[in-house]
Amino acid sequence: MKNKIIKIIISLLICLIALFIKTEMLWVKPILFLISYLIVGFGVIKEAIEKILKKDFFNENLLMTIATIGALAIKEFPEAVAVMILYNIGEIFEELGEEKSKKSIIDLMNIRPDYANLKLEDEKIEKVNPKEVKVGDLIVVKPGEKIPLDGVIVDGKSSIDTSALTGESMPKEVEKTDEVLSGCINLSGIIIIKVTKLYGESTVSKILELVQSATENKSSSENFITKFSKIYTPIVIILAIGIFLYGIFTKTLSIYDCIYKALTFLVISCPCALVISVPLSFFSGIGGASKKGILIKASSYMDILANLDTVVFDKTGTLTKGIFEVQEIVPNNISKDELIEYCAMAEHFSNHPIANSVKKLYTKKIQIDRITNLEEISGKGIKCKIDNKNVLVGNLKLMEQENISIDNENASLFVAIDGKYAGKMVIADTIKQDSFKLIEDLKKLGIKKTVILTGDKKEIAEKIARKLKVDKVYSNLLPDEKIKRLEELLKYNKINKLGEIAYVGDGINDSPALARADVGVAMGALGSDSAIEASDVVIMNDKPSKIIDAIKISKKTIRIAKENIVFSILIKILILILSFNRNN
Numbered sequence: 001m002k003n004k005i006i007k008i009i010i011s012l013l014i015c016l017i018a019l020f021i022k023t024e025m026l027w028v029k030p031i032l033f034l035i036s037y038l039i040v041g042f043g044v045i046k047e048a049i050e051k052i053l054k055k056d057f058f059n060e061n062l063l064m065t066i067a068t069i070g071a072l073a074i075k076e077f078p079e080a081v082a083v084m085i086l087y088n089i090g091e092i093f094e095e096l097g098e099e100k101s102k103k104s105i106i107d108l109m110n111i112r113p114d115y116a117n118l119k120l121e122d123e124k125i126e127k128v129n130p131k132e133v134k135v136g137d138l139i140v141v142k143p144g145e146k147i148p149l150d151g152v153i154v155d156g157k158s159s160i161d162t163s164a165l166t167g168e169s170m171p172k173e174v175e176k177t178d179e180v181l182s183g184c185i186n187l188s189g190i191i192i193i194k195v196t197k198l199y200g201e202s203t204v205s206k207i208l209e210l211v212q213s214a215t216e217n218k219s220s221s222e223n224f225i226t227k228f229s230k231i232y233t234p235i236v237i238i239l240a241i242g243i244f245l246y247g248i249f250t251k252t253l254s255i256y257d258c259i260y261k262a263l264t265f266l267v268i269s270c271p272c273a274l275v276i277s278v279p280l281s282f283f284s285g286i287g288g289a290s291k292k293g294i295l296i297k298a299s300s301y302m303d304i305l306a307n308l309d310t311v312v313f314d315k316t317g318t319l320t321k322g323i324f325e326v327q328e329i330v331p332n333n334i335s336k337d338e339l340i341e342y343c344a345m346a347e348h349f350s351n352h353p354i355a356n357s358v359k360k361l362y363t364k365k366i367q368i369d370r371i372t373n374l375e376e377i378s379g380k381g382i383k384c385k386i387d388n389k390n391v392l393v394g395n396l397k398l399m400e401q402e403n404i405s406i407d408n409e410n411a412s413l414f415v416a417i418d419g420k421y422a423g424k425m426v427i428a429d430t431i432k433q434d435s436f437k438l439i440e441d442l443k444k445l446g447i448k449k450t451v452i453l454t455g456d457k458k459e460i461a462e463k464i465a466r467k468l469k470v471d472k473v474y475s476n477l478l479p480d481e482k483i484k485r486l487e488e489l490l491k492y493n494k495i496n497k498l499g500e501i502a503y504v505g506d507g508i509n510d511s512p513a514l515a516r517a518d519v520g521v522a523m524g525a526l527g528s529d530s531a532i533e534a535s536d537v538v539i540m541n542d543k544p545s546k547i548i549d550a551i552k553i554s555k556k557t558i559r560i561a562k563e564n565i566v567f568s569i570l571i572k573i574l575i576l577i578l579s580f581n582r583n584n
Contacts, residue, residue: 001095008088011039015081033077041068041084060087060229063236067270070263083270090279116148117141119192130199137195141186150202151193153178157378158189159352170324170412171353173379183508188351225278227303228565236269268575277564285557293540294550301536304519305554309499310489311447311547312513315454315464317506318523318544319438320429324357328426330411339423342415345371346382346393354412354427377401381413392416428460431467438545439468445551448498451489453482455509479509486513504547506531521547 018032041064048061064087071080115127119138130148133139138154141147147160157175162184171187174180180193182202240262247258282299289296296302316322331339344362347355348371374384380401381394392402393415399406404416411424439450452473454461461475474485490501503510503517511534514520522535523542532538539546 001092004088004092007039008085008092011036011081011085014039015078015085019078030075030077033081034072036081037068037072037077037084040081040088041065044084044087058230058233060225060233063229063233064270066237067266070266071270074260074263074267076267079267083267086276090276093276093279093283117145130202133195133199135195135198139193139195141191141193143186143188143190145186147180147182147184147186147193149182149193149195149199150197151180151195153180153191154194156189156191158191159187161185161187175378187353228278236266240266240269265576268572277568278561281557281561281564285553285560289550289553292546292549292553294546294553295538295540296550296554297536297538301519302554302557304500305502305537305551306558307499308447308502308519308551309493310449310451310501311442312451312453312486312489312501312503312517313470313544314503314505314507314510314513315452315456315461316429318504318510319435319452319464319468320431322429324353324427325430326357326361326425327428327430328411329423330425331423332421334417334422339415339425342386342391342417342422343393343413343425345386346374346384346391349374350376350382357427358413358425390418431464432542432544434543434545435468438547439470441545441548445548453477453485453503453513455482479512482509482513483516486516490516490518502547504544510534521550 014032014036018029018036021029021032023029044061045065048059048065051057051059051061064083068080068083071077071083116130116133117140118126118128118133119140120126125140133149139149139151143158153174153176155176157173159171160174160180162172162181172184174191179196180191243265244258244262247253247261248255253261279299282302285302286296286299296305313319329336329339334342340358340361341364343358345366347358348366348368370387372385372388374382376382377394377398380398381392383398384391392398392404393413395412396406396414399414399416399421402416402419404414404419404421406414406421406424412427413425415422415424442450449472450470452461452465452470454473454475455477456475458475461473464470465473477485486501486503493499493501500518502519502521503513504521504523505511505514506523508531510522510531514522514531514536515534519537520535521537521539522531523539523544537550539550
C-alpha cells in the first residue's frame with residue numbers, strides 16, 4: 001500500500017507540472033502526462049492483460065484501460081491520468097478497511113502446540129518442539145497444558161477438555177491405558193503419555209490439513225465492483241462500438257468523428273466515480289462494524305453476509321456458554337437441600353468442572369470432619385462416609401458397579417445413601433441468553449434455515465435445538481464429518497440456486513468448516529486461535545447476536561453502494577446527452 005501511495009503522489013506531481021508548465025516545445029506536456037499515466041496505470045493495464053489471457057474479458061481493469069487509452073487518443077491527457085489516480089485511491093481505501101480489521105486481530109497464534117515436555121531417561125523433563133518427539137517417547141502434560149501429540153496414558157489420571165476438538169461439552173475422565181488426542185486440554189492431574197503418532201500424523205495436523213483443503217475448495221468471492229464490472233463493462237464496450245457503427249452506416253459523421261464520439265463515450269462511461277464511491281462505502285461499512293466489535297477481513301464478505309440463506313452453528317461455546325451449571329435437581333425420599341448438601345460435601349475436595357458446578361449451589365461452610373473414608377473412583381465418581389452414612393456420588397457406571405437401582409439414566413450425577421438411590425442432578429452446558437435473540441432475529445431478517453453441527457451427544461444437541469427453535473441439528477460429528485455435512489448444504493444451495501451459507505464457530509474442530517463456508521464467523525472472545533485465523537469475520541466478544549449487526553451493516557453497505565452506482569450512472573447519462581449535443 002505504501003508503494004501505491006508513493007506512486008499516486010509522484011504521478012500527481014508530474015501531472016500538475018504538465019498542467020501548469022509553460023513551454024514552446026509541444027511534445028513536453030504529452031510526454032509528462034504519459035509518464036504520469038504509466039506510473040499509476042501500468043499495474044491496471046498489466047492486470048487487464050493478465051485477465052484477458054485467463055479469458056476473463058469483462059472486468060474493471062479492462063474498462064479502465066480501454067477508457068483511459070481512449071482519453072489519451074483524443075488528447076484528453078489530464079482525464080486519463082485522473083481516472084487512474086482515482087482508481088488507485090479507491091483501492092487504497094478498500095485495503096485500509098481490510099487492514100484495519102486484520103490489525104485488530106493481534107498476534108494470531110497457531111493451533112500447533114509450542115512445545116512438548118519430553119521425559120528423558122534420567123527422569124529429567126526437557127521442553128522440545130513437538131516435531132522432534134518420536135513414536136514411543138514419553139511426554140508429560142501438566143494441568144492447564146494442551147496435549148501436543150496423540151498417545152496413550154501410561155501413568156496418572158485426569159479430566160481433559162475435548163470441547164475445542166470434538167465439540168463434546170462434558171470433560172472426559174482419562175486414566176492409565178486410555179488414548180488421548182492432541183489439541184485437548186488437561187484440566188486436573190499430571191499425566192504421562194506414550195506417543196503413538198508423529199506430529200505430522202497427529203489429530204491437530206490432520207485438522208490443519210482439513211483447513212488447508214477447505215480453503216482451497218472454497219469458492220473465491222469477488223468484490224462488489226468486480227461483480228458490477230462484469231455487467232457494466234460489456235454494455236459500455238458494445239454501446240461504444242454501436243456509436244461508431246451508427247455514425248459510419250448513417251454517414252452522418254466522418255470516420256474521425258465516429259472514433260472521437262465512441263472514445264468520448266468510453267471516457268465518460270469510465271467508472272471513476274464508482275471506483276471511489278464503492279470502496280469508500282465498504283471502508284465505512286468495515287469501520288462501522290469494527291466499532292461494534294465485528295471484524296470483517298475483506299469487503300467481499302459483506303456482499304455474502306447481505307445475501308445469506310442459511311446460517312450453520314457450532315453448539316459448545318457458540319450458542320452455549322461452555323460452562324457447566326446444574327439444570328435440574330430431582331431428590332428421591334430426601335429434600336432438595338439435603339441432596340445438594342451430600343453432593344457438595346462429597347465433591348468438596350474435587351476440582352472437576354462438574355464438582356465445581358455442584359459446590360456453587362451450597363452456600364454453607366462445609367464441616368470437613370463430617371467427611372470420612374473418601375475414595376475417588378477414576379472415571380466414575382466418589383465414595384465416602386458423611387455423618388457415618390455411606391454416600392455414593394457419581395455417574396451411571398458407579399451406580400451400576402455398586403448395584404444401585406435408579407429411576408432412569410437421564411442425568412449427569414447420581415446419589416446413593418446407604419445403598420439406596422437418593423436422587424440425581426442434571427448438569428449441562430447453559431444456553432447463552434443472547435442465542436435466543438439471535439435465532440429469533442435471523443428469522444426476522446429473512447434467513448430461511450438455521451442448522452447446528454456439533455460433536456456433542458444427540459440428546460443434548462436436540463434439546464438445545466428445540467429450546468432455540470433451530471431448524472435442523474446434526475450431532476456426534478468429528479471435524480471431517482462437519483465438513484461433509486457442510487458440503488452437502490453448500491451443494492444443495494448451489495443446485496437450488498439459493499443464497500449463501502455462513503458457518504459460526506469457536507473451536508479447533510470448527511476451523512475446517514469456517515474455512516470452507518461461503519463466509520466463516522468466529523467467536524473471538526473465547527474462540528481458539530485457529531478458528532479466528534480460518535474465519536472471514538470475527539465477533540470480538542461473546543455475543544452471538546452480533547451476527548445480526550454484521551448482517552444489517554452489510555445490507556446497508558450494499559444498499560449504499562448500489563445507490564452510488566445508480567446516481568453515478570444517471571450523472572453519466574446526463575453528461576453523455578450533453579456531450580453529444582455539443583458542437584464538435
